[in-house]
Structure formats: structure tokens, C-alpha cells
Amino acid sequence: MKVSDVIIHCLENEGVKYVFGIIGKETLDLADSLSKSNHIQFVNVRHEQGAAFMADVYGRLSKEVGICLSTLGPGATNLLTGIANAQLEHSPLIALIGQARMNRQHPESHQYLDIVKIFEPATKWSTQIIDAQTVSSNIRKAFKLAKLEKPGSVAIVFPENLLSLGTDNNPLPVMPIPESVPDNEVMIAAHSLIQNSKKPFLLVGNGVIRQDAVNELQTFINVLQAPVAHSFMAKGILPKEHPSNYFTFGFSENDVVVPGIGEADLLLTTGFDFVESPPKNWNKMKVPVLHMDSLPANIDEYYPTKIECIGNIKKTLQFLNKLETSAKPWTPAGNLRDRIMNEYQINDEEKDRSFTIEHVLHCIEQSIPRDTIVISDVGAHKVAIARTFQPKNPGRLIISNGLASMGFAIPGAIGAKLACPDEPVICITGDGGALMNFAEIETARRLGLPFIIIVINDSMLKLEVQQMIKRYGESYGATFQNPDFALLAESFGIKGIKAHNLDEFENILKVALQTLKEVILIEVVMQN
Template identity: 65%
Template sequence: MKLTDALVQCLENEGVEYIFGMVGTEILDLANSLSKSSKIKYINVRHEQGAAFMADVYGRLSKKAGICLSTLGPGAANLVTGIASAQLDHSPLIALIGQAGVERQHNESHQFINIVRLLEPATKWSTQIQDPKTAPAVIRKAFRLTRMEKPGAVAIILPENFAAEQITNAPLPVTSIPETVPDSESLNAAQQLIQKYQKPFIIIGNGVIRQNAASELETFINILQCPAAHSFMAKGILPKDHPLNFFTFGFKENDAILPSINDADLLIVIGFDFVEQLPNAWNKNKLPVLHLDTLPAEVNEFYPVECELVGNIKKTINILNKTELTAKPWASSGELHAQIKKTCQINQQPDESLSIENVLHLIEKHSSEDTIVLSDVGAHKVSIAKTYQPKKPNRLIISNGLATMGIAIPGAIGAKLACPANPVICITGDGGALMNFAEMETAKRLGLAFTIIVLDDSMLKLEVKQMNQKFGDDYGVTFQNPDFIQLAQSFGVKGIRPKSISELESILKEPQQEMVLIDLVTQNSE
């Protein structure tokens, strides 16, 4: 069979359900091979960046590798932002990219750039197939690497002249990734370290979600009886009403949780990714650290590790829970827990204004446990990270590694395909919305039902705020918007512009039976 037929067999063997991409000359054979597949659905998108964002969010929610596809040169370059987003947010993603034939790669050639080198800084592994017979081995390695902790992006480059070559190699068997736990000496050292200190504080990272360890961690916190706070991407692990839930940390300013962290004498840091925020922002006192993660610690003066437990997070915490750990109940000075709730507007009763906080309270009120909320990047992301409380882990999707605008609308497509039975709401600013608005056609063509909330204020609100704080004025951060209702309708999508919070509530209470765009002129308190 020809190489691209064999590639599709390999992808089917890996359990691939969807491929998001755009067809170009150099991948015509692969597109033709996909057309014969009964197991893989090809989703043709309107821009390669959208394809990568769809694969990113799909991978994060499904725990499978999200696959995106492009041709060479400009197609590959358009994928870069989404690939880098998956890499820094630790989502499993594989990019399949066509390339000029090897016979013209040695000199200046039409649309040819060295894609392997372009993507090396943005991936765990970037490689070009050098021999068609090695393709099954390359695919198997890619799928192992992309899901291996910490997950990330892999790029496979296919020269055009190899696409139709005949090979006989079969897909390689899919094997599980080995899991390890710390040795008994390390576990004993961790237990002794916890016993040594009286005021531990637990930092919860997204690795806890990736390793399905939320239940074990909640038990661990209940045993120790010490406070805990989530990173942006880890929200939902502790229930909102859990008495030890100190909610979310990691804000550049007005971080209400920092005084509680500073009151501690030991930080137990579990599954935290430094891409969300470096320790010098939240451990200025250089408190000792118990590091529990899938990879060894990246030690520096603000992350002084006294003990580290490296291995599967779920299994490691489960072992700790069976040891004799003494409860370490303690309270921060003053009424910090109450102050955090007030600052983050937790449980605040909404008024009639269309503020982002009021919108979030309504979404929280009317969402189910399985509702997936996606945040684009902007001032509203800060409000969502502070105020919105998902009812389960991995039901609030925030890009906080690369933190790139434009992810929300294509990400909602990936979310709906990964979890078709779950309601999906994406919240985006007008800046991020128009970056990938064309993917509404993709969603409409697929018959997907989800809600898009566009915060319509004709500015990059976060940058307006920052420039005014720094210079007393802003420049280059305002613009004019189209009529989002008419624009949505031109895609065959229902558009609504609520005038009051009660009108918005009536919209959100309706079951999702079609795609709806809500154009929201709002006042953000950030």
C-alpha cells in the first residue's frame, strides 16, 4: 500500500477519531487516504490556527492526542501558535505537516522552509520522515511522546515525494506508558517533612487533573486539614464549599491568596506547572517545598525543595494517604479566608448590571456538573480565574501557558467533539473572537450546539488598563467592531443582544439545541 494509506492505518490503530486541518498540494495523497477511512472523521477548517486550537482542547478533554493537519510553508506557519499553546499548556497534540519533496530541500525553493527547525522550540519532538518504511515507528513514538508526562506537542513532517511510495510495514502495537511511584525512602522523607512543620499550605496544579488524582488529593487535604489553592488550570478539584478551599492564586496583582501562603511554613506543591507562574511570584519568603510531580523539580532560590516525590501523582498521593499523617489544622491571621471570598466575589449576589462577574454567577447557577466553560485570553480571563467556580475538574478550560488570544471559538469545537453530551460555553473578548470567527462556519457545518458569549467593548481591555496605569493614557488598543448579531446571522447562527441580566438569565436557562452567539456589552470590574 502507499505510504499515506499506511499512515492512516497507523492513526486508526492509535484510536484517532478526528483530524482537524486544511488540505494543500503536498498532502493531497494523505487527504485521499483519509477519504477511505471509516474510523477517522476529517474536519476541514477555515484556518490552520483554528485546527491546532481544536486539537489542543480536544486533547486536553479527551485525554487522547488531538491531531491537526496542514500543508507546507504558510500552512505550517499558521499552525505554530496552536502547537505552542498545546506544548505550554501540556495538551497532547500531534501535527501532521506536508513538505516539499526531498529533491528540492537543499536549495531555495517555492514555499519551502525548514519546518522541523521552525517547530523544535514549540514541541517535545519535531521530525521529518526520512525513510517511508520508518513511518509506523515514527507514528508510534509520536503518540507515546505526546501523552507521556508532561504531555505536549509533536510534529511529523511528510515530504511530498514519499506520499505515494509503496511500503509493507504494519502499524506497531499500542502499549501503555509505564507508571512509577517514589521509593520508600523518599516517601518516608516526605512523611517526616510534613510532620516537622506545623502550617503546610498545598499548591494544586494542572498535573493533578492530567493524572486523574482529584479524589485522592481531596482525601489528602482532608487528612492534613490544611488550606489549599488552585492554579488557573487546576480549578474545580476542590468543591466550592470545601472549608479548606482557598480558591485560585497566580494573579499578577491583587492576589488575595498570597498572605495565606506567606503565613505557611511549608509548601506542598502538587502537579504545578511553572508555565502558569514562576515561584518568585508566590514564594517570596522562600518557604521550604515538598515537590510532588511526575517530573523532578526545577530548583531555584524561590523553589527550595527539601524533598521530592516523583512519579504517578494519583498513586503517590494514594500511598501517602495510607501512611500515618498527623492533621495540621491552622488558620491564617485575620479573616483571610473570608477576605478571599469577598475579593474574588465568591457567592456574591448579582445585581442588574451586565458585569463579567454577574455573568459568571449566572453561568455557575445554571450550569450542570458537566458544563464545559472555555475562556479566551484578556481581562475577562482574570475575572473567570477569580470568580467562576466549576463543579468538577477539567470543566474550565483556560490557556495559561502560552495564554493566546483566539483559542475560545475553535476550542469550543474541540470541546464539543471531545464531550458531545456536555453543554459548552465559550467566553471571549471581541479581540479574540474576531481572530478565529470564521470557525463558526466549521461549527455550523458540523451541526454543533454551543454558546458563544462575546464581550463587546471595542478595545483590548487589559491593555487599556495596563497602559493607563503605566502612562496615564492608552494607544493602539481600541478599534471598531462589526455588528456581531448580523455577523452571526450571516453564518446561519442565532445572535442575541440581551439588555439586562434577567434577559441574559432567561437565555442561559434554555437547553443548548443550536449554536447561539450572545453579544454582551459589558462593564468589567477588573
């Protein structure tokens, strides 16, 4: 049995269902071995970046490890953005990367780069396997590290000559990931800190969803009755109507909830990933912190931590829920919740039918089933989604807010649909991000995946235009001409429809949801 066969057997042993990538000369043996697998489907994509984004979203929704594959040189560097995205978003991902033969890695050589070093800053672990007898142990380690809290990316590099060697290496048993919990003394001290507070404020992050602690947190919130705000990626943990829901925090501008956070005498941060927004942006008053997370806090003057409850968030909350906690109902000054709802346009005004991204989002929110997965690309529309759109369930809104990479949404929708085939998927992208990975529509069509792409067409990088006008009074270098997206979609063999006003969009979306059997693109033509 050759090494490439062992690699595929190891992936099968780990329960892998999909490998996303592009085959190259250095990975031909892996392609040959994949072709013989009865358990793994190879998804050949149109660009390696798309493969990594697919693996990223597949991993975070399935809670299994997403796998992507590339060859050396430009194939590997094309993966890098998606690998870094998964690392900062804490998605479990492993990249399998071909490399030049060992005898080409010392002199200057065609297409050779030190991939291990390039990927080190963007991964939890980056390694090259040079001994056939270590393949199984390295792959088992890679899966363990990729899934271990906080999850992230791993890169494994295989020299071309290694893949064809014979070996008797076999897959290793898959062991469960160990879980740690804070000791009882820490938990009791944390409970005492909460009891002694008068105005606690909960800041909730995506770790709560990752660790399946939503029900426990909702129980805790309902007992405490204190205000709660979500990071971008944690939206949906509390329903829009919940009286404790103060919606979203972490905006660089117009973060309306910040004064309310500043009124608190204790911040309970639960599962918050610091990559989303640094504390100096939202804890300007340096309110004391009770830190509940899988990893220790990065303590600074804006994150003055009193107690750290480090370990499994679900079990931490289960422990707290067994203790008698006094309700701490308090309301930030100035009708803050109503002000947030008004400024973020969270409630739709029926009398206003202007064609804005906020009203487009209301149409989507009102039309889609509860379990719909909405994926946001990066741009001005992402900010609007983070403020305005209210998912009905946790983990159903995927926002790239760690690396915040444009081009994420279309390939991400493919990963989402493969991870959750029975759930509707909608991706929302700007015209800038759409064209970065538009070619993956062919991949989706070839796979027969039905989902909706909404392209916001305003012929500009709107966020950058707005920022430059605010700073300099004019913009430069951020406008462009677009193709006819609907016609371009038709050229890929999918349905493309244009919406020029809100009524058109609403009708098109409703019909698309009712008849969704393939990819449908809706071009939202915005007036500048």
C-alpha cells in the first residue's frame, strides 16, 4: 500500500466525507487514492481559495474537520487566505498540500517555496511529513489539534516522492477530545462575584455556539435577567423579542450599545473570540470582567479580569445554573434598547419601501424559514447585516469577522449546503466580493446544489467610499464597472434575475424560495 492510500484511509477513519481542492502534478497519487474511496467525495473547485472557504464553512457547520487540497507553489499560496480565515474564525480545517521532491527543496527550484514556514503564522500547526511511518500519527495529531478548542487550521505538506512510497502504516484509533472544567472553588467565586454585582452585562461570543452551550446560556440569562449583547458571529442566541437582547456589539463606528456596557459594574464575557473586536472598542470604562471561555483571557487595561472560568463553556454554565442566582434586572439609561432598534433599523417600517440594504434584509428575514443559513460576504452589507438582520436560530448566520475576507460567501454557501443539505442556504455578497470567486457557481451547479445568491450591485466598494468621503471629502480608487450579473449567471447555466425595487425583490425572493431546485442569483441593482 502506498502512502497516498494510507492518507485516504486515515481520512476515512476520521469520518471525512468531502475533500475540496484542485489536483496538481505533485498530488496525482492522492487523486488516484481518492478515486478508490467509497466514503469520500472529491469536490474539484475552480480556485484553491474557494476550496479553503468551502472547507471552512463546512467545518464550522458540521463541527467536523473540513479538508482542502492543493499542489505546491501557487496552489498552496492560493489556499492561504482561506486557511487564515478558518484560523481566525476558529473553524476546524486541515489543508493537504503537495510539495516538491526532497532533492528539490535545497537548491533554488521551480515552483518551490517553503510552504511550512509560509503557513506557520496562519495555522495552529504546520508540518511536512518526510517519513512514511509517521503518516498516521501526524494525521491523527492534525485532526485532534484542528478540533481542540479553540479550533483552527492545520497544514500538512507531502513531498511528491513520499506519496508513492510503499508503507505498512495504518490509521490510528480516533479518541475523544478531552474536556476541562473550572474547579469548584473558581466556580463558587465566580457565582459570588455575580451575586455581589448590581448591574451585570453579558457579552456573548461564538464559543457558546461552538460548544453547544446555547440552551444553558439561555437558562442562565432568563434567571439573571440582565442585558445581553452578541458578537457578530453569535447572533441568534437570543430571539429579537427577548427583553434582555441588546443585539450586537463590536462595531468600529456607531456602536450604540457601548454606553450601556459602560454603565455596568461587571461584564460577563462568555465564549467571546477577541479576534472579532478588541476590548478597548467596547469597554472604554474599563468595567471589571468575569471571563468564561475555553482559553485564558488576554488581560489588558480594557479587560480587567477578576475571575477566569477556563474550560468547557457548556459545563461551566451547567454548574452555575445549579446554584441559586439572584435576578439582576436593570435597564441602561436613555431607552437604550429602543434606541438600538431604531438606529440599527431592526424593526421594519411598512410605510417606508425605499430600496436600501436594510429593507432588503427585512424582506429576507420575513420570508425565510427559521432554519435558513445566511452567509454574509464582507463589505458595507456585512455591517448592515450585523446591525439589522436578526436570525431566528443560533449558528444560522455565518459572518466572516475574524480575517473578514472578501470572496467568502459563494464558496461558503457550497460548504454550508454540503454540511446541511436539508436546510435552505442564502448567501449575500457585494459586487466586489462576488466576482472574486464567482467561478465557483460552476462547482455548485455541477454538484446540483440549490441555494440563493444575492448580489448587491452598486459599482463600488461602498464601505471604503463612505470612509474616504468622511475622512477626505471625496473617494478614490474604489469604484468600478460591473458585468450584467444576471446574464453572467445565465452563462453558467443558472437562473439570474434582476430586482430594481423592493417589491420586485420581495416577489422574486418568495418565488425563489418556493421553487428552489438549483442555484438562483438575484441581482439587487442599487441606485448610487
